[in-house]
Amino acid sequence: MTTDTHRSATGAPPTGGSAAAQVIPEPRPRLVVGMAAGQLGVFIALLTPILVSLSLKVQSIVPEDDQVASLGIVTTTGSVAAMLANPFFGRLSDRTTSRFGRRRPWLVLGMLGLLLGLVIIATASSVAVVTVGFVIASASANAALAAFVATVADNVPEHKRGKISGLLGIMQNLAPTAGTWIAKYFNDQMLLLFLVPSVIGILLVIGYVLVLPDKPLEHKPTREGFTAVLRTYWVSPRQHPDFAWAWLSRFLLTLANWMFTTFRLVYLQHEMRLTAAEATETLATGVLIYGLCVMGCAQAAGWLSDRVGRRKPFIAVAAVLFGVGMLILSQSNTIALFYCAEIVLGMGFGTYLGVDLALVIDVLPDPENPSKDLGVFNIAMSAPQIFAPALGALLISLGGGHNYAILLITASLVCLCGALAILPVRKVG
Numbered sequence: 216m217t218t219d220t221h222r223s224a225t226g227a228p229p230t231g232g233s234a235a236a237q238v239i240p241e242p243r244p245r246l247v248v249g250m251a252a253g254q255l256g257v258f259i260a261l262l263t264p265i266l267v268s269l270s271l272k273v274q275s276i277v278p279e280d281d282q283v284a285s286l287g288i289v290t291t292t293g294s295v296a297a298m299l300a301n302p303f304f305g306r307l308s309d310r311t312t313s314r315f316g317r318r319r320p321w322l323v324l325g326m327l328g329l330l331l332g333l334v335i336i337a338t339a340s341s342v343a344v345v346t347v348g349f350v351i352a353s354a355s356a357n358a359a360l361a362a363f364v365a366t367v368a369d370n371v372p373e374h375k376r377g378k379i380s381g382l383l384g385i386m387q388n389l390a391p392t393a394g395t396w397i398a399k400y401f402n403d404q405m406l407l408l409f410l411v412p413s414v415i416g417i418l419l420v421i422g423y424v425l426v427l428p429d430k431p432l433e434h435k436p437t438r439e440g441f442t443a444v445l446r447t448y449w450v451s452p453r454q455h456p457d458f459a460w461a462w463l464s465r466f467l468l469t470l471a472n473w474m475f476t477t478f479r480l481v482y483l484q485h486e487m488r489l490t491a492a493e494a495t496e497t498l499a500t501g502v503l504i505y506g507l508c509v510m511g512c513a514q515a516a517g518w519l520s521d522r523v524g525r526r527k528p529f530i531a532v533a534a535v536l537f538g539v540g541m542l543i544l545s546q547s548n549t550i551a552l553f554y555c556a557e558i559v560l561g562m563g564f565g566t567y568l569g570v571d572l573a574l575v576i577d578v579l580p581d582p583e584n585p586s587k588d589l590g591v592f593n594i595a596m597s598a599p600q601i602f603a604p605a606l607g608a609l610l611i612s613l614g615g616g617h618n619y620a621i622l623l624i625t626a627s628l629v630c631l632c633g634a635l636a637i638l639p640v641r642k643v644g
Contacts, residue, residue, distance in 0.1 A: 239372040245426050246370060247382070253322070253363055253423030254386040255393075260329055260416025261356045263394030264336065264349075265290065266502070267495060268408045270480045271398075272336060272345060274491065275405065283481060283611060285342045287604035290477055293349035294600030300354035301597060302448055302590025305361035310436040316429030318369070321362035326420050328355025330413045337409040357597070359420065364589045366427055368576075377573045381517025384568025385510040388561075392506030395499040402495050450580050450591050457578040457642045458592070465575075465595040467633030468534055468567065471626040473603035475541065478611065478622070485617040487550060497550055501557045508561025509568065516569030526574035527637050529566055534634030536563030538627035545623035563630075578642050 242250075270286060277285045304321055311317045332352025339345045371379050394412050401408040452459035475482070483494040516529050540560035547553045579588045610622040 239370065241372065242370050242375065246428070247379070249423040249426040250367060250370075250379070251382055251386045252419045253366075254383045255390050256416040256419025256423070257326070257356065257360055257363060258387050258390035258416075259394050259419075260326065260333075260413040261352070262391045263398060263412040264333060264352070264409060266391050266476065267395055267398040267402070267480060267498065268412075269336070269345075269349065271402060271408065271491065271495075272339070272405060273342065276340060276345075277342060283478065283608050286477065286481075287608040289342065289346050289349050290604040291601050292346050293353040294597055294604075296350040297353040297357045298594050298597035298601060299448075301357040301361045301593045304358035305365065305590030305593075308362045308365055310432070312432045312435050314431050316427075316431055318362040318366045318429045319424050319427060322359050322366075322420055322424055322427075325355045325357070325359025325362065326413075326417045328352075328358065330410075330417060331355070333409040333413050334406075337406045357593075361590050361593070363420075363423075364593075366429065368589065370428065377517040377521035377570065379517075380572035381514040381569040383572065384513035384517070384565065387568065388506050388509035388513070388565070392502050395495075395502045399495055399499045402492065448591065448594070450588070455578070455580040457640045458580050460636055460639045461575055461578050462592060462595045464530065464534075464633050464636040465571065465592070466599055467629050467636060468537065469596045470599035470603055470606075471537065471541065471629040471633065472564070473600050474607045474610075474622060474626045474629070475544070477604045478607055478619075482619055483553070486547070486619055487553070497553070501554055504554055505557040505561040505564075508558055509565035512562050512565030513569040516566045517573065518569075520570045520573060526570045526577075527640060529570040530574065530637045531634040533563045533565075533567035533570075534630045534637075536560075536566065538630030538634075539563070541623045541627035541630065545620045545627075574637075574640075578640065 269289060270282075273286045273289065274282055304325070308317050308321050311320060313320045329352050332348045332350070332355060335348030335351065336345050339348060367379065367383070397412055397415075398408060401411060450458055480494055480498055483489050483497055484491065487494070487497070489497060516533075520526055520529055536559055540556050540558075540563055543552065543556040543559060547556055575592055579592075581588050607622055610625055611618055613621055
């Protein structure tokens with residue numbers, strides 16, 4: 216999915232060069248509210264299936280012994296589609312000449328495509344059809360997401376970066392909280408389990424489209440060949456080392472996150488011996504606790520980062536906290552300890568989201584092509600979703616059983632590496 220991307224997640228152009236000379240007006244309150252609603256809409260429609268609905272759907276059509284492997288296949292395939300779709304549609308968005316603007320068409324079409332994919336999943340009777348539906352849903356969601364982050368780049372001035380990063384981080388993590396609570400009430404009604412979050416997401420994104428300033432492209436872009444399209448997916452690490460290190464840090468932190476998130480529900484069922492209904496309810500409470508911690512820490516970290524003018528220390532602390540949370544989970548044998556781990560994980564991920572977007576803005580290599588660069592950076596979020604399910608399933612299966620301890624310890628070490636990767640970035644403190 217992709218999920219996110221960035222030029223920065225907020226997407227405002229970095230300082231320096233011609234982009235610095237562009238004056239971005241102060242965003243109006245209704246635009247900020249719409250932006251927050253749009254972020255919530257995209258992620259509530261996309262993350263609810265990933266966290267809950269997909270797992271329940273696979274369990275309904277696959278024998279227990281094959282559920283982990285089947286879920287890994289579905290999510291991995293969908294993640295490949297997400298990784299390729301985000302920069303591709305980001306480039307299309309930059310070059311779109313519609314009279315409705317460059318971003319609005321892809322926001323609407325992407326969300327409608329996501330709805331179609333989720334309907335296919337909900338009505339599927341085989342893993343193959345579920346996989347097709349998830350590919351459509353993932354690609355479509357990333358078409359909308361690529362356009363969304365570009366609108367932030369187009370409309371957020373530099374002095375608002377930290378604050379907006381924190382706000383969007385809150386919305387991104389409010390989405391799974393809301394999604395899991397929706398799932399709690401529809402876990403025995405498969406079609407509604409997929410439709411309700413997606414319809415809510417569409418309505419929120421349409422609300423954003425209605426207040427979004429999105430001027431049509433004045434000049435039709437020159438036609439480009441296949442080689443130029445391929446360059447969409449590449450930024451030279453030698454020419455832009457800060458971008459490369461920031462990319463690597465996000466890749467590792469996202470990998471660690473998805474190694475566990477993909478199997479969060481089955482973890483509760485296998486390790487805590489909970490039924491599907493009990494696990495769904497426990498997950499809903501855990502995600503609520505996690506989400507509250509994320510929201511508080513994201514806003515605090517974004518505000519404090521703007522005040523002190525530093526980004527890297529917050530990223531490093533966030534990664535360490537996230538790793539500690541994984542270690543706590545590896546030792547959890549009660550629901551109470553599971554909730555304690557969610558608190559630490561929420562603090563870590565919230566701190567990360569509060570400054571991540573602002574940091575990335577400062578190291579983007581090409582301010583003139585925001586959506587394209589955001590798409591390349593988003594690969595650092597979508598690519599791990601390809602490897603994490605397969606790697607997680609492999610680690611769980613070691614020793615011939617449900618070995619979640621090895622999965623979580625490995626994830627904590629990956630988090631530590633993600634913290635270290637941010638240290639060589641020089642352009643920001």
